[in-house]
Amino acid sequence: MIVQAGTEGRNDPVIAVRGLVTGFGTKIIHDHIDLDVRRGEVLGIVGGSGSGKSLLLRAIIGLVQPRAGSIRVFGEETGEAGNPDMRALQMRWGVLFQAGALFSSQTIAENIQVPLREYTTIGTGLMTEITAMKLAMVGLPADTAWKYPSELSGGMIKRAALARALSLDPELLFLDEPTAGLDPISASNFDILVRDLQQSLGLTVFMVTHDLDTLYATTDRIAVLVDKKIKIGTIDEIRRDPNPWIQEYFGGARGRAALAS
Amino acid sequence: MSPDRAQQEAAWLTTEQHNDVLRLAAGGDWTISRLSQLDRELRSLPASNNPVEIDGSALERLDSAGAWLLLRTRRQMEAEGAAVETVAMPERFKPLIEIIARGDEKSYAMQQPMAHPFLFRVGRGFMQALEQGYNMLGYLGQVTAETTNVIGPQKKLRWVAFANQIEQTGINALPIVGLLGFLIGIVLAYQGADQLRQFGAEIFTINLLGVGILREIGVLITSIIVAGRSGSAFTAQIGTMRVNEEIDAMQTMGLNTVDVLVLPRVLALVITLPFLTFYADVMAMIGGAMMCYVDLGISIPAFMRQLQGAVTINTFIVGLVKAPVFAFVIGLVGCFEGLNVERNAGSVGRLTTRSVVESVFLVIVLDAGFSIMFSILGI
Numbered sequence: 343m344i345v346q347a348g349t350e351g352r353n354d355p356v357i358a359v360r361g362l363v364t365g366f367g368t369k370i371i372h373d374h375i376d377l378d379v380r381r382g383e384v385l386g387i388v389g390g391s392g393s394g395k396s397l398l399l400r401a402i403i404g405l406v407q408p409r410a411g412s413i414r415v416f417g418e419e420t421g422e423a424g425n426p427d428m429r430a431l432q433m434r435w436g437v438l439f440q441a442g443a444l445f446s447s448q449t450i451a452e453n454i455q456v457p458l459r460e461y462t463t464i465g466t467g468l469m470t471e472i473t474a475m476k477l478a479m480v481g482l483p484a485d486t487a488w489k490y491p492s493e494l495s496g497g498m499i500k501r502a503a504l505a506r507a508l509s510l511d512p513e514l515l516f517l518d519e520p521t522a523g524l525d526p527i528s529a530s531n532f533d534i535l536v537r538d539l540q541q542s543l544g545l546t547v548f549m550v551t552h553d554l555d556t557l558y559a560t561t562d563r564i565a566v567l568v569d570k571k572i573k574i575g576t577i578d579e580i581r582r583d584p585n586p587w588i589q590e591y592f593g594g595a596r597g598r599a600a601l602a603s
Numbered sequence: 604m605s606p607d608r609a610q611q612e613a614a615w616l617t618t619e620q621h622n623d624v625l626r627l628a629a630g631g632d633w634t635i636s637r638l639s640q641l642d643r644e645l646r647s648l649p650a651s652n653n654p655v656e657i658d659g660s661a662l663e664r665l666d667s668a669g670a671w672l673l674l675r676t677r678r679q680m681e682a683e684g685a686a687v688e689t690v691a692m693p694e695r696f697k698p699l700i701e702i703i704a705r706g707d708e709k710s711y712a713m714q715q716p717m718a719h720p721f722l723f724r725v726g727r728g729f730m731q732a733l734e735q736g737y738n739m740l741g742y743l744g745q746v747t748a749e750t751t752n753v754i755g756p757q758k759k760l761r762w763v764a765f766a767n768q769i770e771q772t773g774i775n776a777l778p779i780v781g782l783l784g785f786l787i788g789i790v791l792a793y794q795g796a797d798q799l800r801q802f803g804a805e806i807f808t809i810n811l812l813g814v815g816i817l818r819e820i821g822v823l824i825t826s827i828i829v830a831g832r833s834g835s836a837f838t839a840q841i842g843t844m845r846v847n848e849e850i851d852a853m854q855t856m857g858l859n860t861v862d863v864l865v866l867p868r869v870l871a872l873v874i875t876l877p878f879l880t881f882y883a884d885v886m887a888m889i890g891g892a893m894m895c896y897v898d899l900g901i902s903i904p905a906f907m908r909q910l911q912g913a914v915t916i917n918t919f920i921v922g923l924v925k926a927p928v929f930a931f932v933i934g935l936v937g938c939f940e941g942l943n944v945e946r947n948a949g950s951v952g953r954l955t956t957r958s959v960v961e962s963v964f965l966v967i968v969l970d971a972g973f974s975i976m977f978s979i980l981g982i
Contacts, residue, residue: 463636471675472671511634
């Protein structure tokens, strides 16, 4: 969310995937897929269970090594997540994992401060203030800071994990099923929060989701993973696609209800 | 603002006094990696109630931490009674400043809860230890009651789980128990021979080995290995099930966790530990006999004759009779701590450590108890 483009051009895609192939054993999950994520957009990734939504996210952030193809983020080829060369890139993105992945032995404040301690030289006073600011940003009360993840509800964990993902002001945010496991009210508040932050901070968001309401409420474009391939477009474009899975997804009772709301 | 300074530093702040108005000009990259110096400068601004102007025209980049610094300075000055005006803030930074200003002002004064005083912590630790002992006693009662159920007339012991545990805690432990028993035999024989030689009483090394190993060391070493190997595994297995809510799932299906998880483990250990102890005894004797042969030149038949004179069947039984008791305690503590695990990852590790420390402690305390009992009984 640093308000200025980096070295690469403004119109270059933030994420550029070309000819990506991934799989487990003999099973191919992604068969030569291409995907561009534009600066400042919210892209929703949908697909049936096992279609490789989370795997695509994990491949982009370097947790899974692709069998073939290239993945560029901010114009740079990505490598393995543990590689020190990836650090500069990792500082520019934040990841919200499905179950939050907060460090369970640390308080929420310490969790948010992990990237701050690792990558900056700011003093403890400012660090505390920034922690409090991030908590307020994601709508958590200040006393959450001293609690441990095990003391929080699912929705609060998601918010705290979002605060940690935002702690270094990333330009790119990865969300893995951000609303899964939340009640409809919390989920819709979370949608508003993501959209809000995305607009005021100028974030690019890559979001894996099952939630049709979230798709309608937050995304600019969606990418559908079907039959090992990917189809990208606005919701309206995708809904016109004759693919049976897509028709069932958007035409089913839930799809129609989400559209009507 | 001075261009020189702008070139030297990527983020800068200048203060200028125009008549009454203090003019703060911010410029460059106000991003988190460059803020530690600015933070100090802004904190050390003298308090005054003169009007202030914050000029953002030279800002090139601004992130939420930088925006927070501007906002904090503004609020601080306003609290001192100064009229603060922000001028020439570039349009593109305004949404960011707004979203940060939206936060509740009070929430930024984050107060760490008071650390508890020393005496409080001592008291709490003592009460926790008492409670732990009380709970363990209750648990002992529950497991004992269930055990009588299982081996009583209803006979509903889960045989598959039981056999599986026998394999894991007994058969799989044979190599390590055997090796350590063998080495202990060697060490004891070597040290014993060394000391007893000074009195010309090398032959009594065998008595030392026989009594020491069979009565005390064999069963102790085996129990400690099993506590470290199987007791910790019990805690970790059951603890992980607790974290995954598997225990809750079992309870809702009407399964008794003591029946399903605890008894197969505890009973398997009660069966295997005496056998392991016997095995360790034998291996230690072999190690000792080998050392006596190498170091003292005592032949194997001579070793056997001396051993026969040194120990009676009672010596051996006294050692072996302790094994099931120790096994019961190790199994009980391991399962008890496993069921105590809370739903976070750190808890499994902490309680696994505690389970091993507690069971080794209890084994040694019980061993001392047995020694006193046997000496009163004159065995």
